[in-house]
Amino acid sequence: MPKQESPAEAWAEQWQQAQRRYWDAWMDMARETGQQHDAAQPWAQSLEHWWKTMSGTLPDSGQDLMHHLVGLGKAYFSLAEGLAKSDTPHGDDMMGAVSRWTEQMGETLRNMTSQLQQPFGKPPGAAATFWDLPLDTWQRTWSAAMPFPGDWMKALRPEDAGADLHAGLERFLSIPAVGYTREAQEQHQTLARLMLDYQQALREFQLGLSQSGLEAVEDFRRLLTERAASEDAEPLTSVRQIYDLWVDACENAYATYAQSDEYAERYGRMVNALMALKRQGARLVDEQLEAMNMPTRREVSTLQKRLHETRREQHALRAEIERLNERLAALAPDEPTVSRPARAATKRATRKPTPKAAPKSAAKTASKTAPKKPARPGRRQ
Amino acid sequence: MSPIDLRPDQVLEELSGFGRKLSHGMQNLMTVGDIPTGVTPKEIIHQEDKMVLYRFQPPASKVQNPVPVLIVYALVNRPYMTDLQENRSTVRGLLDAGLDVYLIDWGYPDRADRYLTLDDYINGYLDRAVDVIRKRHRLQAINVLGICQGGTFSLCYAAMHPDKVANLVTMVTPVDFHTPDNLLSKWVRHIDADLVVDTLGNVPGEMLNWTFLTLKPWRLMGQKYLDMVEMLDDPKQIDNFLRMEKWIFDSPDQAGEAYRQFIKDFYQQNRLIEGGLKIGEREVDLRNVSMPVLNIYATEDHLVPPAASRALKGRLGTQDYTEQAFKGGHIGIYVSGRAQKEVPPAIGRWIDERTYPID
Structure with a gap:
């Protein structure tokens, strides 16, 4: 009886056949026309398609990793496809493709740099995505730290919203705050101003990265x-080696x-x-909570701080009582006989009452001394 | 000579191979279950808030050194890095070297822990954990092994409580935070730590992850995963990779006040060696570190550059100072095959020599 293929195996097989068909067709076409083709990275797209179909079948533990691998695979395939669109199949022509x-890549980064130097130009994506890796991760990291839930900042990205939004914000910020709602208006104007400050700081950071990217291209x-000029250097014989060299260049430029x-x-x-933006957002949220008679972040922090201080005092008192107990135990006439060296090493451990009992009694005494927190006998901290 | 010798059909073969490995790897990933970490049996000795003090179960066949060693790990990341898996475990190596091993797990601070200070961690939790062990073993002083930030904490502790530390081992520990090659230190110089803590309360672990990844973004966020594709055929290697990934991204949030002081006093003002460092009401003076010290650093460490660790030399009150270089990185010093053979046995020998002095 033939072995039954699992859905994953079947899809893997289909995908590989699709890759093979794509490649054959592409090679045939290249031979017939002798021209390069501008199809937008169908290989990378096929990988994306495959992933979308298959991702639901993976357990959670493997999802993130596989998603990451597929993302990188697409970047890697894009590089390979760019290189493979070489008309003649060897040596110098592949160098031409590189x-x-x-x-x-340099052109994209130059455009990106130029756009970032404009007040509200839209930075190009595509190849720049690779260079944007740190920034992209930054934005993912902080999406949860925005003043309000959801992808709120994305809607306000000047490159997405265009100059109209910026002009609107500027107009909004220039309105003098007056009347009954003056304070609230000022608070919101401050938030908007801080948002623009953050966007500006983000763009400056991105600009630095893109300029450094140009250094990477040169590197x-x-x-x-250098490899071409060197007699000792072995030629690169795989896409992966080219990719690794590119990563070296990127890391060198970035490290500098x-x-x-x-x-x-x-x-x-x-x-x-x-941080300034988020703090202002938190203030506004607190105002709303207060208006609804709900506990605010500020109030909870105050409580946490007071509780913490009380606990510190409690620890200090407990330690002090323990020290006093030890001294009392040392003075007690019924103290067990212990040889002098051993006593020096163990006097705290061998005192009476037993070591376990000491903290309990200490806790009881401490609770009497610290009236802010009721005693909870027998429980440490 | 052309620097590239590659034909389109080779490109095809490479792409096909990549796709093949990825699709087969996915089948292996489907079988991945939970990734166990922290493999050596251990018991809870003491608990306080979120801090847990463990004692690892020693092998019955080993004659133990009578003075136990307490591992003090960093607040950043989780301490199971020291006991990652059967064949990659510093803890196991220390047990095999005849040491009685305790470990502090600081836990995952939440908003209720936002006001924990370095004083709470070092003169509070750590000191009380040391006292618990001292009582259990009826000893005046025990051995302390501090790792990374935990090494810095251990140094501070040893300077403030020298009578309770018999021998001190520091591993990949930052001492001088202003060495020229310390990228992290450069980056935080312009960070307003007060604003960060006052805004966020606790500092999210994700923020620290991002910072660490951006030390080498293309290697750590890109190239590493392409290397991973090469391993996808092997379920065991997938397990190992995922275990490491789990650890890397398992970053507890940082208690706000402790973070504030660590960034300002250590990273920004370098007070551990410049002077003027106070933890709570106590001044930290490294010249009070009077017990023997073994300082182990990693030559390829990009998080704590060797110079940052080696700065300890000549700043202590002890004459018994030993420095040991490990050829590897910040993580390799716990998990690499060579580390298993070199590091724990060396620590065991060094401690033994100071526990059983040769007359």
Whole structure:
């Protein structure tokens, strides 16, 4: 009886057949026309399609990893497809393909830099996505730290909303606050101003990264040139080796930039601007909670602080009582006989009452001394 | 000579191979269950709030050193890194070296812990854990092994309570926070720690994760996962990879006040070596560290550069100071195969020599 294929195996097989068909068709076409094709990375797209179909079948523990791998696989495939669109199948022409890819990457980063230098230009995605890795992760990390729930900041991204929103915000901020709602209006104006500050700080940080990306492109070219000039260096014989060289170039350029004062200053401004924005958001939320007669964050923090201080006092008292108990035990006439060296090492452990009993009695006594917290006999802390 | 020797059909083969590994790997991932960590049997000795003091079960066949060792791990990340899996366990190595091993697990602070200070951690939890062990073993002083930030804490503790520490071992421990190659330190110079803590309360573990990943973003967020595809055929390697991933991203939030002081006093003002550091009401002076000290650092450490650890030399009150280099990185020092052979036995020998002095 033939072995039954699992759904995953069946899909894996289908996907590989699809890849093979795509490649055959692409090679045939290239042979017939001798032209390059601009299909938008169908290989990478097929990977995405496969993942969308299959992802639901994975347990949670594997989902995140696989999602990450597929994302990287797409970037990797994009690089490979760019390289594979070489008309003739060897050596210098593949080098030409790498050069074109490098030039394209450089062009994208130059555009991105130029756009970021404009007040509200839209940074290009595509190849820049690779270089955006730290920033993208930053935004994912902080999506939960925004002043309000949901992807609130995304809707306010100037590059998404265009100059109209910015102009609207500027107008809003320029309205003088008057009358009964003056204070509330000022609070919201402050929030809007802080939001713009954060956007500006974020763009500066991104600009630094994209400029550093251009350094990486130059570094990549230099590494290839050095390799070409070197008699000892082995040629690169796989896409993966090319990718690794590109990663080396990126890390080198980034490491240089990340060591600079400029990076530290921009990073600091970005973090501080986000914190200021979030703090203002929290203030507004607190105002609303107060209006609804609900406990505010501020109030809860005050309670936490007072409780913490009480607990610290309790610990200090307990330690003090323990010290006093030890001294009392040392003075007691019925203290068991212990040899002098052993006594020095163990006097705390061998005192009476037993070590376990001591904290209990200490807790009881401490609770009498600390009236703010009722005693809970027998329980430590 | 062209630096690239690659034909389109080779590209095809590579892409096909990648796709094949990915799809087969997915089948292996389907069988992945829970990833166990912290493999050596242990018992709870003491608990206080979220802090738990464990004692690891020693092998019956080993003659134990009578003075136990307490592992003090960092607040950042989880201490099961020291006991990750059967064949990658510093704890197991220390037990095999004849040591009686205790470990502090700081737990996951939540908003109720927002006001915990370094004083609470070091002169509170840590000191009380040391007292518990001292009482159990009827000893005046025990051995302390501090790891990373836990090493910094241990140094502070030993300086404030030298009578309770018999021998001190520090592993990949930052001492000088302003060495030129310390990227983390450079990055936090312009961070307004007060604003961060006053805004967030506790500092999210995700923020620290992001910071660590951006030390080498393309290697840690990209290249590493392509390497992973190469391993997807092997369920055992998938397990190992996922276990490490679990640890890397298992980052507790940081109690706000402790974070505030650590960033300001250590990272920004470098007070541990510049002077003027106070934990609670006590001044921390490294010259009070009078017990023998073994300082182990990793030569390829990108989180705590070797110079940041080696700065300890000449700053202590003890003449018995030993430095040991491990060829590897910040994580490799616990989990690499070489680390298992080199690090715990060396610690065991060093402590033994100071427990049974040769006349």
